[in-house]
């Protein structure tokens with residue numbers, strides 16, 4: 001992508017990203033901002049179209065989203081260290097990284113050609129040093145969207 005920023009270049013400070021990420025979207029868009037972030041992330045993950053898991057890991061690193069590795073199978077668990085959204089933030093009693101979870105789910109659907117969702121189970125928002133996303137592959141006829149909506153509702157309690 002051509003930034004056309006001769007003197008400022010491509011990089012911006014992380015604080016700018018977080019000011020945007022944690023802007024008061026709920027005030028303007030309603031209460032379902034986590035849901036919106038997740039689905040926007042999911043579309044993005046699908047459109048980034050990584051061809052393999054290693055390619056997804058490289059993509060996350062190159063875009064500065066975080067350092068990703070698979071730390072569990074059955075269920076698959078994906079860890080993101082140095083997450084762009086939450087790394088270093090104080091514990092707030094809930095997970096924060098809906099956008100990143102969405103990207104992971106969208107990318108995995110593209111790679112594995114299976115419907116799935118990514119539920120964040122570890123996060124700086126919960127006091128953890130990294131994020132972890134548990135991947136649930138959805139069976140035929142199972143309502144993945146409904147399961148994800150329940151996850152989001154439960155996170156807010």
Ligand SMILES: [Zn+2]
Nearest residue numbers: 086097123131
């Ligand atoms: Zn997180």
